[in-house]
Amino acid sequence: MAELEPNSVPRHIGIIMDGNGRWAKQRGLPRQAGHRRGAEVFKEIARACQARGVQVLTMYAFSTENWKRPKEEVQSIMDLLRRFLKDAKKYRKDNMKLRFLGDRAPLAPDLRALMEETEEGSASNTGMTVNIALNYGGRDEIVHAVRTLAQQVREGTLNPEEIDEAEISHHLYTAGQPDPDLIIRPSGEFRTSNFLLWQSAYAELLFMDVLWPDFTPQHLDQALEEYARRNRRFGGI
Numbered sequence: 001m002a003e004l005e006p007n008s009v010p011r012h013i014g015i016i017m018d019g020n021g022r023w024a025k026q027r028g029l030p031r032q033a034g035h036r037r038g039a040e041v042f043k044e045i046a047r048a049c050q051a052r053g054v055q056v057l058t059m060y061a062f063s064t065e066n067w068k069r070p071k072e073e074v075q076s077i078m079d080l081l082r083r084f085l086k087d088a089k090k091y092r093k094d095n096m097k098l099r100f101l102g103d104r105a106p107l108a109p110d111l112r113a114l115m116e117e118t119e120e121g122s123a124s125n126t127g128m129t130v131n132i133a134l135n136y137g138g139r140d141e142i143v144h145a146v147r148t149l150a151q152q153v154r155e156g157t158l159n160p161e162e163i164d165e166a167e168i169s170h171h172l173y174t175a176g177q178p179d180p181d182l183i184i185r186p187s188g189e190f191r192t193s194n195f196l197l198w199q200s201a202y203a204e205l206l207f208m209d210v211l212w213p214d215f216t217p218q219h220l221d222q223a224l225e226e227y228a229r230r231n232r233r234f235g236g237i
């Protein structure tokens with residue numbers, strides 16, 4: 001890490017935590033065991049990102065499409081999250097700000113309450129911001145933003161001419177945060193599965209052939225080295 005210039009560390013990293021099920025299957029374990037191990041890796045990698053000077057980390061935990069999975073699997077993911085949030089106080093010393101991205105309406109009331117407590121309890125922390133994308137979909141997020149803007153036009157508080165890129169960004173779950181510089185997808189799949197659609201317009205994409213539960217800080221360092229070699233042009237020369 002010593003050789004990376006501070007300005008070549010991405011300000012905002014997004015990670016699609018994929019491959020838990022395959023990891024479990026390889027070991028003859030239930031899929032839940034993969035999710036459990038994935039949650040441990042989440043904590044380890046969040047700390048590693050903070051140690052490397054990342055300012056915002058967005059972790060994709062559950063997509064708007066993941067409701068298609070068997071009820072027991074959805075339940076086990078939600079239970080893992082509950083446990084993580086109940087333990088969250090233990091991580092106070094990490095000084096991270098925790099935030100949730102996604103539509104909360106379909107989530108269980110006790111889980112929503114825990115999410116709000118965690119956000120409020122960590123809001124004054126001064127370290128890295130960790131966004132957990134939960135019941136998150138990039139298209140769903142844009143639909144919500146458009147609906148809010150349409151409402152304002154109908155109420156006469158917004159002119160259609162005032163709707164620009166900044167106005168739309170301002171109504172996304174990530175309002176006020178920088179766009180992701182780097183998006184990492186482990187598990188060997190080459191797609192972003194509805195993750196940060198609007199925000200990733202100029203993100204560097206990195207697909208890695210490792211399952212999320214096997215992801216280590218060394219994989220993170222490989223990703224950061226690869227990112228530092230990329231030449232970002234943003235349409236310029």
Ligand code: IPE
Nearest residue numbers: 017018019020021022061062
């Ligand atoms: C990612 O791992 C976790 C979630 C999507 C909730 P998967 O459960 O998708 O694992 P694979 O892709 O089946 O291996």
Ligand code: IPE
Nearest residue numbers: 016017018060061062063193
């Ligand atoms: C993307 O993984 C969503 C999360 C990691 C939370 P999926 O496993 O749901 O993606 P697809 O179905 O392979 O595209």
Ligand code: MG
Nearest residue numbers: 018019020021
């Ligand atoms: Mg998957």
